[in-house]
Amino acid sequence: MITVRGLTKDFRAVRAVDDLDFTVEPGSVTGFLGPNGAGKSTTMRMVLGLDRPTSGTALVLGRPYADLRAPLCQVGALLDANAMHPGRSGRGHLRTLALSNGISAARVEAVIEQVGLGQAAGRRVKAYSLGMRQRLGIAAALLGDPAVLLFDEPVNGLDLDGVRWIRALLRGFADEGRTVLVSSHLMSEMQVVADRLVIVGRGRLVADATTQEVLLGLGGQRVRVGTTAAAVLAAALRGRAATVEQVGPDELDVTGLAAREVGDVALAVGAPVHHLAPVEHSLEQAFLRLTGDDVEYHGTVPADPDHTTRTPEGANR
Ligand SMILES: Nc1ncnc2c1ncn2[C@@H]1O[C@H](COP(=O)(O)OP(=O)(O)OP(=O)(O)O)[C@@H](O)[C@H]1O
Structure with missing residues (x-):
């Protein structure tokens, strides 16, 4: 040890x-x-x-x-x-x-x-x-x-x-x-x-x-949901204490609820669901989220195509 x-x-x-x-x-x-x-x-x-x-x-x-x-x-x-x-x-x-x-x-x-x-x-x-x-x-x-x-x-x-x-x-x-x-x-x-x-x-x-x-983002499993009623669904999910981030015009990332619960909330508020799935992160993405500010020497990198999915709540500080 x-x-x-x-x-x-x-x-x-x-x-x-x-x-x-x-x-x-x-x-x-x-x-x-x-x-x-x-x-x-x-x-x-x-x-x-x-x-x-x-x-x-x-x-x-x-x-x-x-x-x-x-x-x-x-x-x-x-x-x-x-x-x-x-x-x-x-x-x-x-x-x-x-x-x-x-x-x-x-x-x-x-x-x-x-x-x-x-x-x-x-x-x-x-x-x-x-x-x-x-x-x-x-x-x-x-x-x-x-x-x-x-x-x-x-x-x-x-x-x-x-x-x-x-x-x-x-x-x-x-x-x-x-x-x-x-x-x-x-x-x-x-x-x-x-x-x-x-x-x-x-x-x-x-x-x-x-x-x-x-x-899994240090416990915070993320679910991505596609819906044309993003604002309605986001408000309902926030009412269930989930963290919600709009990642596209008709797309939300939800942390704090399982995919099934997100589906139930969508059904309850009549939001049409086009897709619904947990987001699998590679360790590389998790690592960047966690250490983004702690890199001693930053190089110039191309824009991160997945940048919109980053949130600070996974960090354990
Ligand atoms: N003998 C030393 N004298 C002065 N600064 C040092 C010395 N050894 C390490 N450092 C500094 O301490 C910090 C940590 O260095 P360290 O080599 O432990 O990092 P590391 O995580 O192992 O990095 P790498 O992945 O590049 O090997 C750096 O800023 C480095 O420049």
Whole structure:
């Protein structure tokens, strides 16, 4: 388990992490999601004792990382796949780590096989592709067979095979009961792999919920209804405490009532219904709604065709 409480980190004038609170439980994959510069890496570094918090705590298995007796056997981490001695072989890199942590050479061979580097283990790291480095970094994280695993952007730069392999690996670790925290700025990736999401923007917690809850707008299921009596229906729905947004001349988005209830209200006020369906949001849309104001660096993007469906009420602030 990873427990983060009131975690804050300032780099001079920059508040990289701002009073974060969240818990990562064993047995599921928790996605740590946020735009570039949101503070994900800094948070992970503090969990791993590599950066000192300005205030607050980050505990692994109930202790600060520095107090763990055999850290490599309790926590495995992949932070930067390029942080390896380029002149060493993959096997040499793992043996050095193993030696300094009392881990056997047999275990080194086992993790080499587990990550599929058998053929390449004798080659120097500088000849490795990014995908091979990621595999080697993951082998290092697995060396001590730890209960807690942290991966910072593990699919960056990987081809589809590599991405699928990582997905299966993360799922397997969670199913074994390990605690798995995996950061990414790729919403589509997290939608596939994460059971829970901790979403940050500008260092602050934006959402902490199951992936399903985030997809449903953090509990606010939305129903889109097409009717030529939009004004009448909107007034009736508001009378039932629903939130209603006109998204087209003959179209309303309704939050706070199920599709069936919206249909019943329409029938009661005699509003003809042309279509009626729950709106499925992709995680990408939910993410943009949640972090829209918290992106550190905005680029210029084409107009969002779905902009009309955005409302602020899904945000958990
Ligand atoms: N060592 C440092 N010195 C000064 N500022 C830093 C340092 N490390 C991070 N920052 C700043 O802290 C903020 C958070 O950065 P961080 O790398 O933690 O974000 P991130 O969510 O991991 O981003 P990315 O997805 O781009 O990796 C940024 O504004 C960054 O510029």
